[in-house]
Amino acid sequence: MPLPVNGEVTIICLTDLVELPDLGLRLTRGTKVGVPLSSAMKSRDLSKAKMDGTVSTQTLRASAIRAQEHVSSDTTTSQAPRYNPVAPVDLTPLLEAIRVLTEEVRAMRVELAARPAAVINMDLLVARLREVTPDKVREAPRDEPRVVFQDEPMFIPSGLTGDGLETSLDVAAHSSEAPGLTDAAKALKTVRSARRR
Amino acid sequence: MAKAQVQEDQVCQGCGLDCGTGNVVAARKTLTGVETKRVRDAFLELPLESKKMLKLANVSYVERADELLILGDAALDTANIFGREARRPLSAGLISASDLDAMEILGLLIKNVLGVPQVPYEHCYFSVPAAPVDRPGHDVIYHRGVLEKIIKECGYTPTAGNESMAIIFSETAKENFSGIALSFGAGMSNCALAMNTIEGLSFSVSRAGDWIDKGAATSLGSTASRLCSIKERGLDLNAPVGREQEALVFYYRSMVEYVIDQIALQFATIAGKFSIPKPIPIIVSGGTSKAGGFLEFFQGVFDKKRKRFPVEVSEIRAASDPLNAVANGLLVQAMQEEDA
Numbered sequence: 001m002p003l004p005v006n007g008e009v010t011i012i013c014l015t016d017l018v019e020l021p022d023l024g025l026r027l028t029r030g031t032k033v034g035v036p037l038s039s040a041m042k043s044r045d046l047s048k049a050k051m052d053g054t055v056s057t058q059t060l061r062a063s064a065i066r067a068q069e070h071v072s073s074d075t076t077t078s079q080a081p082r083y084n085p086v087a088p089v090d091l092t093p094l095l096e097a098i099r100v101l102t103e104e105v106r107a108m109r110v111e112l113a114a115r116p117a118a119v120i121n122m123d124l125l126v127a128r129l130r131e132v133t134p135d136k137v138r139e140a141p142r143d144e145p146r147v148v149f150q151d152e153p154m155f156i157p158s159g160l161t162g163d164g165l166e167t168s169l170d171v172a173a174h175s176s177e178a179p180g181l182t183d184a185a186k187a188l189k190t191v192r193s194a195r196r197r
Numbered sequence: 198m199a200k201a202q203v204q205e206d207q208v209c210q211g212c213g214l215d216c217g218t219g220n221v222v223a224a225r226k227t228l229t230g231v232e233t234k235r236v237r238d239a240f241l242e243l244p245l246e247s248k249k250m251l252k253l254a255n256v257s258y259v260e261r262a263d264e265l266l267i268l269g270d271a272a273l274d275t276a277n278i279f280g281r282e283a284r285r286p287l288s289a290g291l292i293s294a295s296d297l298d299a300m301e302i303l304g305l306l307i308k309n310v311l312g313v314p315q316v317p318y319e320h321c322y323f324s325v326p327a328a329p330v331d332r333p334g335h336d337v338i339y340h341r342g343v344l345e346k347i348i349k350e351c352g353y354t355p356t357a358g359n360e361s362m363a364i365i366f367s368e369t370a371k372e373n374f375s376g377i378a379l380s381f382g383a384g385m386s387n388c389a390l391a392m393n394t395i396e397g398l399s400f401s402v403s404r405a406g407d408w409i410d411k412g413a414a415t416s417l418g419s420t421a422s423r424l425c426s427i428k429e430r431g432l433d434l435n436a437p438v439g440r441e442q443e444a445l446v447f448y449y450r451s452m453v454e455y456v457i458d459q460i461a462l463q464f465a466t467i468a469g470k471f472s473i474p475k476p477i478p479i480i481v482s483g484g485t486s487k488a489g490g491f492l493e494f495f496q497g498v499f500d501k502k503r504k505r506f507p508v509e510v511s512e513i514r515a516a517s518d519p520l521n522a523v524a525n526g527l528l529v530q531a532m533q534e535e536d537a
Contacts (some may be wrong), residue, residue, distance in 0.1 A: 055493070092456070105210060110457060111421055156299060156346050157297060157346075158346070158350070160300050160301050160347050161304040161308040171234045171269070171309055171310055172234065172235045172236065172270070173232060173233070174234075174235070174521075175227065175230055175231070175233075176231055177229065177230035177231075178230045178231040178368075178525070180228075180498070180517060181226075181231055181525055181528065184366060184529050185529045185532045187374075188366060188370070188394065188529060188530075188533060191373065191374065191393065191394055192533065
């Protein structure tokens with residue numbers, strides 16, 4: 001029995017809004033519209049939309065054949081992902097999995113909140129590290145508290161002055177009388193004081 | 198006890214810190230004048246096996262994890278011995294956010310140069326270059342943040358100060374802190390224009406000492422470090438000898454012309470909004486300006502452009518202390534904090 005050829009293309013909108021001006025169409029998500037095959041083949045907007053993946057088409061030539069051919073005069077094929085909004089998706093297993101995970105996380109939070117804060121035994125840690133890498137462990141002095149500035153951005157690393165590293169550089173020191181500098185400081189103070197008045 | 202008390206009161210608190218691509222300099226007021234401490238902004242990494250050799254050569258080093266670090270001037274000397282290039286924490290005047298090693302090295306250098314604060318949270322004014330006008334997308338915000346953190350960790354209260362404005366404060370007191378200050382460094386050249394302590398304009402450009410070395414080296418098929426050593430060995434910009442010196446002079450001229458043109462260009466953005474009622478001096482400073490005959494050379498280039506220059510210039514002079522002018526100017530500002 002020959003397959004019916006009814007010359008119609010069904011356009012299915014896959015995104016929030018698609019406009020096909022040369023077909024006079026404005027489609028919202030999930031909308032299906034039938035257009036004559038001849039119009040669909042001439043439409044450049046439809047061809048572009050198919051390539052962008054914003055619409056899919058079904059050509060009603062035979063019910064066993066899925067519509068994939070282009071409908072424009074060019075020979076490119078659509079690279080859009082195949083999404084069939086008609087086929088129903090059973091979300092029940094997914095929702096159940098999410099529910100189980102949520103319950104687990106909730107229980108873990110309760111458990112963590114109940115535990116006291118971990119205290120690191122420094123002596124034990126240093127001893128263990130020395131067993132593994134005896135030459136590479138040097139303990140920083142503990143009596144110098146590390147200064148943490150609460151108002152500073154954390155993306156700037158701390159400890160950049162080499163805490164625990166002993167350094168003595170040969171620094172070129174030079175002393176001079178520099179009377180001009182003292183005069184400059186006094187002059188600047190005078191200028192600024194005058195401005196404040 | 199009374200004498201000790203008087204001495205303590207006379208010690209001026211506050212210090213200035215110039216953190217440049219080539220050198221880190223700290224300036225501090227003493228009872229008899231000003232003391233500056235300088236260290237080269239460079240480091241060299243060596244394997245642990247080199248420890249014995251360094252001890253024999255009496256070279257200071259820092260042992261870190263699985264390597265040795267040589268910092269400062271010794272890094273350059275030792276690099277030459279090993280036929281290597283010393284690394285520099287700053288690149289084109291700024292800290293690289295991705296180079297954590299460089300930040301740590303910079304922290305060590307600053308800590309050694311600054312020393313221990315005289316009083317807790319002593320004021321420290323540190324230099325920050327102006328944003329480069331010829332490197333879009335590069336700002337100085339992160340650079341400033343890292344330096345602030347380092348200085349705080351050293352126990353000081355940091356305040357950022359513009360690099361060229363510091364030169365205004367140290368060199369133009371007799372003009373009531375008015376002038377154009379140019380700092381020709383290794384990674385950047387900085388410029389500031391001020392009138393009666395008020396900054397009207399400040400910017401930086403990436404043409405500086407390193408740019409000259411690289412450009413001259415490329416044109417000759419040589420290396421930047423070789424050209425740098427020729428430059429530092431002795432160069433008269435007004436009488437170059439040989440191809441290498443001529444190439445250096447060529448790039449020096451290009452740098453000076455570029456800076457003068459940029460001043461005119463940037464000034465156009467504030468013309469009409471910032472009044473300059475009297476002629477002002479141009480002060481040249483920075484390590485790159487220490488080349489022989491730089492002042493005359495600059496004067497010669499400027500004279501060709503003077504007619505089209507938007508600001509009337511009273512004189513062009515060199516900073517009294519080109520290497521320390523920035524640190525000294527920052528010290529002048531820090532001293533205001535302590536007197537307040």
